[in-house]
Amino acid sequence: MTVDTQEKKIIEDPGIDQGAAKLTPEKIAQVINTTLGTENLARLYAYTKTCVHCGLCSDACHYFLSHDRDPKYSPVGKIKNTLWPMIKNKGKVSVEFMKEAARIAHTECNLCRRCVQYCPFGIDTAFMISTVRRIVHKLALTPQYIQDTAHSHAATMNQMWVKEDEWIDALMWQEDEARDEFPDFRIPLDKEGSDVYYSVIGPEPKFRTQLIYQAAAIFHEAGVDFTMPSGTGWDNSDMCMFTGDFEMMGRLKRDHYESAMKLKVNKIVMGECGHAYRSVYDMGNRWLGWREMPVPIIHSIQYFYELLMAGKIKVASTIDKLATFHDPCNTVRGMGLHEMGRAVAKAFVPNMVEMYPNREHNYCCAAGGGVINCGPPHKMTRVHGNKIKAEQLKATGAELIVAPCHNCHGGLEDIVHHYKLDMEIKFLGDIIYEHMVKTKAVEE
Amino acid sequence: MSMHTLYNLVTGPLAWAAFAIFIGGMLAKFIYLTYLAKKKDPTVFAYLSTKHVIRSWFMWSVPFVAKNWRLRPLFTVVTFAFHISLLAAPIFLMAHVMMWSEGVLGISFWTLPDQVADWMTVIVIVCCVYFAVRRMIVPEAKYVTDIKDFLMLILVALPFITGFLAYHQIGDYKVMIILHIVSGEVWLAMIPFTWLGHMILGPMVRGYMGSEFGAVRHVKDW
Numbered sequence A: 001m002t003v004d005t006q007e008k009k010i011i012e013d014p015g016i017d018q019g020a021a022k023l024t025p026e027k028i029a030q031v032i033n034t035t036l037g038t039e040n041l042a043r044l045y046a047y048t049k050t051c052v053h054c055g056l057c058s059d060a061c062h063y064f065l066s067h068d069r070d071p072k073y074s075p076v077g078k079i080k081n082t083l084w085p086m087i088k089n090k091g092k093v094s095v096e097f098m099k100e101a102a103r104i105a106h107t108e109c110n111l112c113r114r115c116v117q118y119c120p121f122g123i124d125t126a127f128m129i130s131t132v133r134r135i136v137h138k139l140a141l142t143p144q145y146i147q148d149t150a151h152s153h154a155a156t157m158n159q160m161w162v163k164e165d166e167w168i169d170a171l172m173w174q175e176d177e178a179r180d181e182f183p184d185f186r187i188p189l190d191k192e193g194s195d196v197y198y199s200v201i202g203p204e205p206k207f208r209t210q211l212i213y214q215a216a217a218i219f220h221e222a223g224v225d226f227t228m229p230s231g232t233g234w235d236n237s238d239m240c241m242f243t244g245d246f247e248m249m250g251r252l253k254r255d256h257y258e259s260a261m262k263l264k265v266n267k268i269v270m271g272e273c274g275h276a277y278r279s280v281y282d283m284g285n286r287w288l289g290w291r292e293m294p295v296p297i298i299h300s301i302q303y304f305y306e307l308l309m310a311g312k313i314k315v316a317s318t319i320d321k322l323a324t325f326h327d328p329c330n331t332v333r334g335m336g337l338h339e340m341g342r343a344v345a346k347a348f349v350p351n352m353v354e355m356y357p358n359r360e361h362n363y364c365c366a367a368g369g370g371v372i373n374c375g376p377p378h379k380m381t382r383v384h385g386n387k388i389k390a391e392q393l394k395a396t397g398a399e400l401i402v403a404p405c406h407n408c409h410g411g412l413e414d415i416v417h418h419y420k421l422d423m424e425i426k427f428l429g430d431i432i433y434e435h436m437v438k439t440k441a442v443e444e
Numbered sequence B: 001m002s003m004h005t006l007y008n009l010v011t012g013p014l015a016w017a018a019f020a021i022f023i024g025g026m027l028a029k030f031i032y033l034t035y036l037a038k039k040k041d042p043t044v045f046a047y048l049s050t051k052h053v054i055r056s057w058f059m060w061s062v063p064f065v066a067k068n069w070r071l072r073p074l075f076t077v078v079t080f081a082f083h084i085s086l087l088a089a090p091i092f093l094m095a096h097v098m099m100w101s102e103g104v105l106g107i108s109f110w111t112l113p114d115q116v117a118d119w120m121t122v123i124v125i126v127c128c129v130y131f132a133v134r135r136m137i138v139p140e141a142k143y144v145t146d147i148k149d150f151l152m153l154i155l156v157a158l159p160f161i162t163g164f165l166a167y168h169q170i171g172d173y174k175v176m177i178i179l180h181i182v183s184g185e186v187w188l189a190m191i192p193f194t195w196l197g198h199m200i201l202g203p204m205v206r207g208y209m210g211s212e213f214g215a216v217r218h219v220k221d222w
Helices: A002-010 A014-021 A025-038 A041-050 A062-066 A075-080 A083-088 A095-107 A125-138 A144-156 A164-178 A203-207 A209-222 A239-243 A246-262 A275-287 A300-309 A338-348 A376-384 A387-394 A406-418 A428-435 B003-011 B013-040 B050-061 B067-071 B073-092 B094-102 B114-137 B147-167 B173-193 B195-216
Strands: A196-199 A267-270 A297-299 A323-325 A400-402 A424-426
Touching: A014 A095, A014 A144, A025 A041, A025 A083, A025 A095, A025 A125, A041 A083, A041 A125, A041 B013, A041 B195, A062 A387, A075 A083, A075 A125, A083 A125, A095 A125, A095 A376, A125 A239, A144 A239, A144 A246, A164 A203, A164 A209, A196 A209, A196 A246, A203 A209, A209 A300, A209 A428, A239 A246, A239 A275, A246 A267, A246 A275, A267 A275, A267 A300, A275 A297, A297 A300, A300 A338, A300 A428, A323 A338, A338 A428, A376 A406, A387 A406, A406 A424, A424 A428, B003 B013, B003 B173, B013 B173, B013 B195, B050 B195, B067 B073, B073 B094, B073 B114, B073 B147, B114 B147, B147 B173, B147 B195, B173 B195
Parallel strands: A196 A267, A267 A297, A323 A400, A400 A424
Antiparallel strands: none
8 A cells, every 4th residue: 555655645647736836716716616506417416416435335346346346446445535625625626636536537537337336326436536636637637648639639539639630541451451352342431321330449440450350351341331421430449438537428429429420321330449438329429418419329239149040140160268358348238238239249259158247337447538548647547557457357267358339448458468467359350350251251 | 301201302303303304314315316417427327227226126126146145145144234233123023113113103013023023233333343354354244444434334223233232121210211202302303414325325336337237238236
């Protein structure tokens, strides 16, 4: 514990530190009071007034469990050190306090909502931490790395500063590559009236281009009538949701949906990303005042499941390694896709073993909720904060982790590496692409 | 002031005031939160689903269904025994029901055998001690506990302690019964102004979260 405290002190973040240098107590009080006084009042009131300070949420939190049950890492402990003093002192808190609150809210909570399932009242701690981040955002105290991605969203409508020509080029490059394998292969751009609009996250064209190849290859093999947009809207990711820049979150989601609507598609299928699903299905649409989605949105887990069940993709070979399935927070606690994910994984990797806890009770990867996006300065916070995940993975004895979420991959890779677990991590797309029947491919 | 006048005061105007504050306060809390949600948080109503509200209430009201109840058997037994006794003993105690039937309401309803009510009283007191000790020794509870949380437990325990002593005629009965009534009235009146208000807010939050998990996210919330 002492090591921890020291470690915390040396974590410097230019976003937090330089932002704090410009703050005054008056500005802090004004921002806190206008935010707490005008936004999401009912939930905030209900959550703060209902809490009986019992600490029953603690066992839900991977940070708490990984730090030998240190109560300052418990969900309610984090609220005690962020939101409570803001409310109690009517916004009169110090600059130092706000720096600490920014650090806690951005790097010690993944907004995974596991604690919501542990609170007997269902108090949404993630919502309260989001509110803290919203205040942090308005005070310009957001950690530098994630703020950079939010700036990118604002300037380019995607997370990774990808320019339009680079985006189109990335797709055409993958189309070109794939034609060696599938002679008739296309990634159709802006094809009006397609059945499926496929959207991805910024990092895919930037440095995980093979994921676009794989998904398109699966669609091609399954005979899916799909398209991808040439203009903005293709990036379904949303760091603004995590920084509390909800205005920008709304713009991003509107752009995403409108781009699909312009192409008159039947549905949007999105890649294997957890947080983006939360943004398009839960947060962004609400900000825009849309109860239902203007275009149905389906996560890859579900779409792959449907293709498999309909016999449109078939299993050619299986992986004989012992594997385990990691449920991403945003696809289980966000949509209950755990059984579908397992069914797809099991079809290709029959030798599956469960990690415990699993399904909607799975431990978070500690990368999600924008924590990994806070960048290298905070890497060890999440790696040390998820020792419990390493133990949980190790206990399975598996060699392969199937994890259908980008953030989970990032987080699990760091954990596997740091705790020397010797496990491989794959997306569903990885294993389907590699092991499906390829009737349309050139014969080797 | 004679003991008799004092008795009349605490069972008369003070009792009326306590019940008025309790019922009025709880109603006000319900109405305020509903109004606030309608005005400032309309997505709460957009996703409210009766089926999932009830499902969530039910799943969390049965011991050992929710995962967190199963993780901590002792706490679960204590909290259920506590809450059931806390509600049942005062409402169904023969002596209380008689006051209703002979007094304002003029109606009589089912009562608990005195012995059962007596045990329930003991349960409430013992559970309060358990909660207090837990707040002192369990780190995650201790970390978020302050003096008010202990006062809350004393507030809840006092009517039961005095009731127990009065029933068993330990100490001066007349003094004890007045202390019992007054502490009960203070308890009732304080509910809307403290976290004891989870009595009304708890089911509201639970119902909302049950809807979010059930109707929107299609996943269990227990």
